Amino acid sequence: MPKIPITMPQLGESMAEATIVAIKVQPGDKVSADQEIIEVETDKAVMGVTTPCAGEIAKIDAEVKGTYAVGAVLGYVEASEADAARFQKRAPEPPKGDVAKEVPGREEESATAVKTQNGSGSHFQVDETALPQVAAGSHFQVDQSGVLPVPAGTKGAGYFSPRVRARMTELQLTQADLAGIAGSGNAGRVTIKDLENFLGGIEGQPAEKPSAIRTGVADAMRRSWTRPLATVGLSVCLDPVLQDRAKRDPKPGPALYALRALALALAEQPNAAARLIGGRAIRSESIDIGVAVEAQDGIMVPVIRNADKTSLADLTGRYTELVDLARRRRLTGDMTSGGIASISNFGTFGLEWGTPIPLPDQTLLLGLGMGKKVPAWDESRGGFVPRTEAQVTLSFDHRSLDGGGAGRLLKRIVELLGEPAKL
């Protein structure tokens, strides 16, 4: 036989729960419809809970002194099929277009409705001292400038209105793309008209769709360029490195020497790689260094983990493997994330000097120029001697680091490269 739940009723608009004072039935008892079977107490009154229908009490789940929420099932009545059927919803009857017809006059509505239209010194003196006045110098004085403390740069050339931004989103343009537009709006702001003129101007010029990796690099560089970046440089003698390399097997490349030197120098000067976010300088727990590798149409930067704690000999295999994967563009996400600084061996392009841009989530980038034989003055011999020299550069986020700090870090790297056996 079907069981119909006995529920805690909503006894009062604001009632959320009630406490049971008495239960007058037990399982097996026959009950009639509307019989009071449970007494409950609210903050307002003691009241009876009634049966939902006639039948036999199947179960009581509630206890005296227990408090139950409105709607809680307190037990069940075993009811006849006929009684239970009342609780079954019938097939939906669509709401009526008009109220039911039972009430007198409903159908004759038109008869009684609208009639047809024709066509279509006194003590009232104001005491001025009593008027409310703002006391001079009161600490309740309101700032009259009417200006909110908004960071500089939200107006003028740096400001893009919602309308311009919406158009840029539509065309997948970034602010960097609009660098070529001299804004004609207030304080040099780029207006929608400027944008449309600019877009009209490039219309018809040869264009092609950049590769995904190109787009990725472009995005990273653009984001990085939002920061004040600076570069310092120094010469380094590569002869010790080249001599050391000749003795090793497998042979680490010069870039790996530089990477290891950077890692050790950062272990000594950990603040140099800190990232500034909001009011906090964030430091990484491990010294993981990225290596910029040229792949087709872009750059990949695999990361060498714990480069300060692993000897050069032990790093070589991993380095070779990662560089290979990078060239073949087979790096996975975990191989490129989490670096705190990177190294760029632009010397391999035959370049002596450059100002590479750090990755957007890193503060530092160490650049290594091409080594070449140069005459160097040897004081002890009193003459020039040949030596292999290269330029190393350190690009940094000037918010985190100054020229002095960057210089000290770079000098230490050069020192370490002078004693490659220790790497």
Added chain:
Amino acid sequence: MSVTYLEAIREAQAKLLREDDRVFIYGQDIAGKFGGAFKATKGLAEQFPGRVLNTPISEDAMVGTAIGAAMEGMRPIVEMQFADFSSIALNQILNNAGTQFWRTQTPCPITVRLPSGGTKGSGPFHSQSMEGIYSHYPGLVVLTPATVEDAYTMLIDAVAIDDPVIYCEHKYLYYHLKADALPTEKLPIGKARVVRPGRDLSIVTNSAMVHEALAVAQQFSAEGIEIEVVDLRSVKPLDTDTVLASVARTGRLLCVGEAFPWGGVTAEVIARVASEGFHLLDAAPARINAKDTPIPYHPNLWSEHRPNAKTIAAKARQVLQE
């Protein structure tokens, strides 16, 4: 021949009484030779005996009676002596008229005329603009005609609408606004009107402020700045499409309202533009309203309390320069 805003309202009522048996006018001091505190019904009681009826000073019962008559098939027009006094009838308007159709499927076609807005020396209780309050509640249509033509056609339309209509007529415009003749064409209820095209800034406003905005637009035009002025006409429903289309043309929005600043029509327009048309904006949308104090009596204070051509111009400049 010329016709004032007030005469247009009177003529509209005369036409309604003449052409529709269901129409009657119910209000204080509107009958007899007196013809209403503002003469909006002057001569009508004599012309239409038994259909222009004086009531006791019972705003609640005036509207309640109109509701009953409307549900019985009539088309009553209630004249509040001043919009301000309709606060006494708020319960009937909001809870009885506004809920009637939703609850019982019985239309409640009452038109409540509210002589609204400020005039010099009227003070706190004879100057209010209450369209915001009425628009907040469901079930009502709220109109704010700003021209002689709209005063005429919108009142005729209001009476034809099967729902309760709050018709806010501006007292300042009664005599100050004149047209050559009664209109022969009309814009439907629910449509806003671009009363002056422009490209640099949209001023969206209603009622008497339309004229202040037009004065400001005229002034800026001399500098080569073209302000578009949108007259909402109907506050509820609000013609969001026309407003957005205007903002799409200009990229800048200033809302001007004579009502108090907290919430209300200007806030609603800005909310809709910000949420639906954020991408159209070149500057943060701005609004200017009356000050957040009761409406002052003295003309010097009163003219500073409400937005005026000077303060609207200053605000417009601010939005244009942002």
Added chain:
Amino acid sequence: MAKSEMLQTAERGASISKKAPHEKYLEAFRIMLQTRIFEEKLASLYRGGLITGGVYLGKGQEAVSVACGIFLQKGDVFAPLIRDQAGRSAFGEPLIDVARTYLGSRSGPMRGRDGNIHRGCPKAGQLAMISHLGAMVSVVVGKLMAKRMKGEKGFIGLTTIGEGGMQTGATHEGMNIAAVEHVPLVMVATNNHYAYSTPNDRQFACADLVDRAKGYGYEGSSVDGTDLAQCLEVIGAAVKRARAGRPPQLVVTSTLRLAGHGEHDDASYVTEDIRREPFAKDALQRTEQFILEHELLDRAGLQQIRAEITAEVDEAVSTAQQEDAPVGSEEDWCAVSTRALADRPSLAE
């Protein structure tokens, strides 16, 4: 019943002796009993958690209420309040409408948009009250004015109020404007001695509410609300006077509310003293006694009526219970009848 027949009844009612029952006495009794049984069922459903929202009963006021509805005819206007189940039924409201409204059926007259005692059918002359007391008085006046303007004849309006509702500004304005407009209005004010929990001494300070009749330009009468015969006679006479074009009628009745304000309220504030007052008698019990004493029916006859009504009530409740509840996704969320004028706050809608 035809109008002429009804007038005849009322005339006779005014002159008959106290012992002879009013012609409508048994008909009225049956409605009272139906009201009691139905309301007890509603209370039970409420306490069984099967009704959402409030349940407001007219227990103790059935005699007054039935007398308010029983003399009304098609074309009349009735604006009942929360304790007028008997009057509503007497005017013709089917029980199924009540059951559907209380049980939240989408097929009910209010479609779940409004509940319990806020139901109505304006087209049938029965207005849907709002909770603000006194607000319906002027609406009735408007209905009556409109009928007069349209040239209808012989109609009246009847509205009920309590001694609490008599104190609102809207009631005052409505009563006054009815007299000013000289509409055929009967206002039945029942002093059930508690406005929710507040007794008379904090509600009004005049000796008797009927004294106000003169002040408003009404004709006033008083009646013991526990005596059906008196209620039929006095209210019937007031209806007849209104229909005959007399000024508005104020009938003040006296009862005790024999339930809480709503079923959530145990009325513990009702004093023992007041329960012993003559107006505290149960009108239904008095009516049954009268019927037995006057041998209008015997006990078996009463029992048979009770059984019939119980079955009717059961049928109405059972039907409504099996009907679907309204669903938000299928609701037409439009408060104006002119769909083109529905405001659209968001383009997404």
